[in-house]
Amino acid sequence: MKVIIAKDYEEMSRKAASILAAQVALKPDSVLGLATGSSPIGLYKNLVRWHKEEGLDFSAISTVNLDEYVGLPKEHDQSYRYFMNDNLFAHVNIDPANVNFPDAMAEDVEKACEEYNAVLESFGGADLQLLGLGHNGHIGFNEPADDFCKKVHVTELTDSTIDANKRFFASREEVPTRAVTMGIGNIMKAKKIVVVVSGADKAAILKASICGPVTPAVPASILQFHPDVTFVVDEAAASEL
């Protein structure tokens, strides 16, 4: 495991974006696993800038997103599909046919999980998976649990996750309580993993994830077993390491 400590959010975003840009440049038909949330927004801004100013080419890239809220249509401004369009896809030359999300609006959401799992397996794992870190140690929406859940599944969001995400909604009641997420097994199949973590409020969980025991009570701790994982964190997040 590598830990890169950047001065602040901007530097973290630039450093992490350069790992993704190198992946895109060196293997133009890469499968990128992508995350939403506040942590990767600056990273996506850099990728968009490098596409516009330097021609970073996404035309042969495929993407698989980590998760999606159950019950939010893709036009909803808090759906993760909307987030990805808004922050990346609409601003680069990615082929919409190569963008993959779980269908969290499906009537039979369990079947939609199986179908998304099959899509992920058809790629044999992402070339590079980008992750953020939840305050409770979640990656994707794999919440703390008794076991690591391997495949794509529906998850009940914990109170801590709903509280953390209510800032994006008009009220707490509007935050969906369920999501479809890649499982830990899907994430761990990625050839390379990059985790972006920012802010003093993530310092304790970053320490637990990197230095603590590997346990499903801290889902990100499983990353200690991955052969190629890089945490790119700012000084505030690194303050307890």
Ligand code: F6R
């Ligand atoms: C997002 C995701 C989540 C976030 C995590 C951190 O697709 O899967 O695991 O990465 O909740 O969110 P932020 O970056 O908003 O602190």
